[in-house]
Amino acid sequence: MMLRASSEFADQQVDLSVITKGTDATSGVKGETALLNLVEETVMHPGSDNLRHARDAVLDELGPQALVDTAAVIGNFQRMTRIADGTGIPLDDMMTAMTVDIRRDLKLNEFGAAYRTKETSLFKRLMIRTMFPIMMRRIRKRAQAQAPIHAKGDA
Amino acid sequence: MQPFNYSNSPFPIREDLIGCFAYTWDKFSQPGTWLTAAERVAVAREVRNAQTCQLCADRKAALSPFGIDGVHNGDHEPLSDLQVDIAHRLTTDASRLTETWLRQCIDQSHSQGNGGTLTDASYIEILSVVVSTLAIDSFHNALGFEHEPLPQPLAGEPSHHRPTGATSGTAWVPMVSGKDVDPIDADMYGGATRTGNVITAMSLVPDAVRLLMKQSNAMYVHDVIDFSSNSGRALSRPQIELIAARVSALNDCFY
Numbered sequence: 482m483m484l485r486a487s488s489e490f491a492d493q494q495v496d497l498s499v500i501t502k503g504t505d506a507t508s509g510v511k512g513e514t515a516l517l518n519l520v521e522e523t524v525m526h527p528g529s530d531n532l533r534h535a536r537d538a539v540l541d542e543l544g545p546q547a548l549v550d551t552a553a554v555i556g557n558f559q560r561m562t563r564i565a566d567g568t569g570i571p572l573d574d575m576m577t578a579m580t581v582d583i584r585r586d587l588k589l590n591e592f593g594a595a596y597r598t599k600e601t602s603l604f605k606r607l608m609i610r611t612m613f614p615i616m617m618r619r620i621r622k623r624a625q626a627q628a629p630i631h632a633k634g635d636a
Numbered sequence: 637m638q639p640f641n642y643s644n645s646p647f648p649i650r651e652d653l654i655g656c657f658a659y660t661w662d663k664f665s666q667p668g669t670w671l672t673a674a675e676r677v678a679v680a681r682e683v684r685n686a687q688t689c690q691l692c693a694d695r696k697a698a699l700s701p702f703g704i705d706g707v708h709n710g711d712h713e714p715l716s717d718l719q720v721d722i723a724h725r726l727t728t729d730a731s732r733l734t735e736t737w738l739r740q741c742i743d744q745s746h747s748q749g750n751g752g753t754l755t756d757a758s759y760i761e762i763l764s765v766v767v768s769t770l771a772i773d774s775f776h777n778a779l780g781f782e783h784e785p786l787p788q789p790l791a792g793e794p795s796h797h798r799p800t801g802a803t804s805g806t807a808w809v810p811m812v813s814g815k816d817v818d819p820i821d822a823d824m825y826g827g828a829t830r831t832g833n834v835i836t837a838m839s840l841v842p843d844a845v846r847l848l849m850k851q852s853n854a855m856y857v858h859d860v861i862d863f864s865s866n867s868g869r870a871l872s873r874p875q876i877e878l879i880a881a882r883v884s885a886l887n888d889c890f891y
Contacts, residue, residue, distance in 0.1 A: 483860070484877035490863035491874055500881040510878045520879055523778040524886045527687070536780060545647040546870035552778035553653060554876055557855035558883035560771040561834055564848070565891030566730035567763045568837035569738075569808035572891060592890040593731055620864050 485583065490617060501587050515539045516551060523555050571598040578609035639784055647779065656854040657775075657784070660768050660847060665787035669797055669841045670758035671765075673789035678715045679762055680769040680786050682723035685710030692728040701725070701732050716753050718745055719762060726766045731888035735808040756809040757798055757840045764844035771851060802840055812839035825849075832860070834891060856880070 488495035488510070499508035504517050515538040522532040539548045564570075572580070578601045584590050601609070640657045642649040664676045671679070686692050691706040698704050712720045718741060725733060738759065745754035773783050801816030812821075813836065814829035821842040825831050826849060838844040857867040857876065866873045884891070 484874065484881045487863045487873040487877045491872065493874055495874060495878075497881075499878065500885050503882060503885075508878060510874050511872070512875065513878060516875060516879055517882055519778060520882045521886065523774060524883055527774075527777040532777070533780060536778065540647075544870060547875075549647050549649055549653070549779065550869045550871045550876075551879055552775045553650075553855040554871070554879045555778050555883055556771040556773075556775035557852060558880045559774040559887070560767040560848075560851070560855075561880075562884050562887040562889035562891070563726055563730040563767045563770065564763065564834050564837055566733055566887075566889055567726050567767075568760075569733075569735050570806065570833040570837045570891065573833050589890060592888060594888075594890040598890070616861075617863070620862055623864065 486579075486617070490620070497583055498587060501589075512539070512543045512547075515542045519548075519551055520555055523552075524559065566594060569594075569597055574601055574605065575609050575613070577601045578606040579613060581606070639787065642781075645779075645781070650854070652854040653775075656850050657772050659850060660772060661784065661787045663843070663847060664765065664768075665790050667790070667792040667794050668761050668765075669843055670755070670761045670794050672714075672794060673792065674714050675719070676761075676765050677786050677789045678713065679719065679723050679765040682708070682710065682712070682715065682720055683727050683766050683769040683773065684783065686724040686727040689724055689728070692724050695725075696729050701729050702737065716745075718748075718754060722754075722759065722762055723766050726763055727770060731890075738808050760809060760838055760841045760844055764838060764841060764847060768847060768851065771855065775855070797842070799839065799842060806833065807837055809837070809840055811836045812842075 484495060484500065485497060493509060495508045495510060496506055497508070499506040499510075499513065499517070503521060504514055507513070510516075515535070518535040519532075519539050522529055522535045526532060536548065539551055543551075571577070577598055581600070584595075589595065638658065639661045640654050642654065664680055665673055667673050668676050685708065689709045691704070691708050694706070695701040695704050708720050708724050715723075722741060742754055742756065742759070776783055799812045799818050799821060801812045801818060802810035803813070803816070804810045811833075812824075814825050814831055817824055824839065824842045824845045825835065835845060835848060838848055857865065857869070857873075859865060859867075863873055866876060869876065871879075
């Protein structure tokens with residue numbers, strides 16, 4: 482949901498199948514191949530030579546600061562995934578309501594831990610889906626009132 | 637020498653990252669809420685042992701991770717076999733853990749007469765040390781850095797502080813909602829009354845939440861739902877979320 486929401490906010494079309502397909506899909510996010518390769522090698526093959534190549538690719542394409550920030554986000558989600566799986570938490574209500582189609586399309590409901598999350602009621606789903614765009618508009622309005630943030634990696 | 641000295645790094649490392657890593661190591665070196673400092677450092681060591689553990693590899697390859705017995709590699713002092721097993725499973729195969737497994741771990745601990753060895757709260761503290769170590773080690777792996785030597789544990793006793801407002805029902809362990817936080821832990825969620833389950837999940841050990849929030853601010857973004865902000869990172873927010881989502885998928889994490 483966070484990828485979809487952040488890309489919608491940035492007026493970007495993103496193919497979410499990249500989440501499960503990795504580099505076999507094309508999301509439309511700038512530098513995605515380099516980023517996804519570094520993620521894959523760090524998480525799945527931390528001792529491999531390919532990790533060095535993946536690191537160099539991010540460095541070449543996005544620069545040293547982006548490389549460090551990528552490493553930090555990878556580390557952060559190595560943490561978050563284990564907290565979620567180690568405590569058996571369900572998805573939060575908002576995420577449950579907003580990801581019905583994503584979970585269906587990407588077959589995420591086939592993940593072992595999916596049983597822990599019960600679908601939200603239709604009423605709650607409608608309410609959240611109504612409120613979410615309003616929340617996004619408020620964030621956008623607030624952002625426009627502040628100085629825009631431009632990063633080297635901005636797509 | 638101060639830990640996390642990146643003066644020889646070919647890439648500039650943000651000060652807030654260095655600060656949060658050093659803070660984590662400092663916390664590991666001190667007695668925790670339910671574990672001694674020696675136990676906390678030993679749990680961190682098991683995260684590293686698990687990476688090359690044959691038993692963990694065999695379990696990971698098996699249809700069910702619960703059908704294979706054996707001994708984990710490494711020197712485990714002063715941890716119990718159960719604590720070691722928990723640390724290894726959380727590190728290498730967390731997505732296949734179950735509530736039944738956790739209940740059995742706690743029951744087993746009590747039936748062995750080690751009443752204080754494992755409770756729901758001490759499990760959360762083990763989890764906190766595991767994930768904090770793994771997060772920092774993964775950062776180092778991604779950048780090609782050696783792992784930071786673990787800190788020397790200090791003497792002292794755990795605080796045994798358990799929040800009074802924890803309630804069961806949402807997760808495998810009781811959690812404290814924003815409105816039920818004890819005054820002594822008022823800072824725990826940064827004043828927010830609503831937080832994501834992944835934060836609340838650690839609330840049986842308030843110091844674990846504090847550590848998580850500090851690390852998350854430095855390693856991810858400051859305000860998760862403010863999609864207008866990339867917290868000053870060199871990546872756009874969609875790039876950050878792409879990385880996050882893919883790490884989750886590779887870990888078979890539904891959340």
